[in-house]
Amino acid sequence: MEHLLLGLEQSALGDAMRTWRWLYPIINTAHIAGIALLFGSIVSLDLRYLGLWKSVETAALVRVLVPVAVSGFVLALLAGGLLFTTDARKYAALPLFQFKMALITLGVLNAVYLARKRATTWVALISLATWTGALICGRFIGYL
Amino acid sequence: MLPATREITMINRRTLIVWGTSLAFVGPAMAHHGWRWTADGNFELTGVIKSARLGNPHGVLEVDADGETWTVEAGQPWRHERAGLDEKLLAPGTEVKISGGRSADTAEKRVKAERITIAGKLYDLYPNRD
Numbered sequence: 001m002e003h004l005l006l007g008l009e010q011s012a013l014g015d016a017m018r019t020w021r022w023l024y025p026i027i028n029t030a031h032i033a034g035i036a037l038l039f040g041s042i043v044s045l046d047l048r049y050l051g052l053w054k055s056v057e058t059a060a061l062v063r064v065l066v067p068v069a070v071s072g073f074v075l076a077l078l079a080g081g082l083l084f085t086t087d088a089r090k091y092a093a094l095p096l097f098q099f100k101m102a103l104i105t106l107g108v109l110n111a112v113y114l115a116r117k118r119a120t121t122w123v124a125l126i127s128l129a130t131w132t133g134a135l136i137c138g139r140f141i142g143y144l
Numbered sequence: 145m146l147p148a149t150r151e152i153t154m155i156n157r158r159t160l161i162v163w164g165t166s167l168a169f170v171g172p173a174m175a176h177h178g179w180r181w182t183a184d185g186n187f188e189l190t191g192v193i194k195s196a197r198l199g200n201p202h203g204v205l206e207v208d209a210d211g212e213t214w215t216v217e218a219g220q221p222w223r224h225e226r227a228g229l230d231e232k233l234l235a236p237g238t239e240v241k242i243s244g245g246r247s248a249d250t251a252e253k254r255v256k257a258e259r260i261t262i263a264g265k266l267y268d269l270y271p272n273r274d
Contacts, residue, residue, distance in 0.1 A: 018199025021222045028201075086200055142201070 005088040014085035024086070031079035035135065037072025041065040042131050049124035058119075073108075096144055100137035106130045182245030182256050189214055189242040189255055196234035198224050205257070207240060214253040216242050218260075219269050229260060229267040238262060 008014055017024055045065045048058055084091055091097045107130035114123050191209030203218025218224065234240070244258035260267045 019221050021220075024200035024220075 001092075002089070005092050008085045008088040011085060013082065014088070017082055017086045024083075027079050027082045031076055031083060034072045034074070034076030034079060035138070038069050038076060039072075039131060039135055041069035041072065042127060045069070046124040046127045049119040050121060091141075094141065096137050096141055100134050100141070103130045103134040103137065107134060179245055179256060181247055181249075181254075183248040185245075186243060186258075187246035187255060189216070189246075191240065191242075193234050193236050193238045193240055195236060196231055198229070198231045198234070205234060205240075205242075207242065212253060214242075214255060216244075217254065217256045219257075223269055227260075227267045227269050229269070233262050233267075 017027065042065075045061055047053075048056065048061055107127065110123060110126045110130060114127070117123075189207060189209050191207040191214065194206040194208050194213065196205045197203060198218060198221065200220060202220055203224060205216040205218060207214045207216050218229075224230070239262075241261040242255055242257050242259075243261070245256045247254040258268075258270045258273055260269065
């Protein structure tokens with residue numbers, strides 16, 4: 001594992017991310033944009049599942065917000081992967097980063113469950129908790 | 145549907161006033177951006193480099209000063225380039241003098257570097273400060 005992490009760090013990609021002036025801030029911005037799309041969509045949908053805006057048709061919300069959420073997730077994931085290469089070993093060993101990854105995994109599994117079964121209060125609450133938690137962890141990485 | 149010409153003028157003037165006043169706060173806010181965790185005044189640290197990494201998100205040095213390991217926060221690649229600072233100048237064992245803002249938390253050995261002196265040469269990361 002250490003070998004893989006070191007390889008990522010020392011790759012041309014990792015080097016570019018660390019040294020080029022504009023690449024890092026652009027990728028960082030893309031990461032945030034992906035998170036914004038993902039988080040905004042998920043919170044809106046979860047709140048609907050929890051009973052808010054009962055007059056609004058759930059199917060319509062799903063049709064709009066799920067594609068937006070998935071697109072945001074993919075964007076955040078790709079950008080995140082690039083950010084990771086700047087200091088792969090440090091991030092991999094950071095408990096806060098590990099926790100963020102665990103929360104994202106739970107969030108995704110929960111979303112897959114929701115897609116296959118149906119929305120319940122528990123599913124919506126787990127969704128809110130995992131994605132909010134991941135958001136917080138991600139931001140706090142620079143401050144702990 | 146566009147509002148009548150008179151309404152547009154009124155909206156624009158009000159909008160300008162709001163924007164103008166908000167922007168006035170940007171200057172002072174930016175002056176302290178990045179220094180929120182530091183104590184006031186200039187702090188100096190002399191020691192030996194243990195490790196140095198200058199790449200994005202921002203540079204970090206580990207400096208051994210009298211047996212204590214200090215973390216020195218540096219800038220982004222463009223800032224180092226402008227100051228003439230390079231990782232090659234910060235090889236382990238190099239003696240350095242760091243001048244900048246010390247962490248307000250006295251238990252934490254962390255400094256935000258504003259100026260770095262290596263072999264008598266000054267590398268100014270923030271020429272507009274102090």
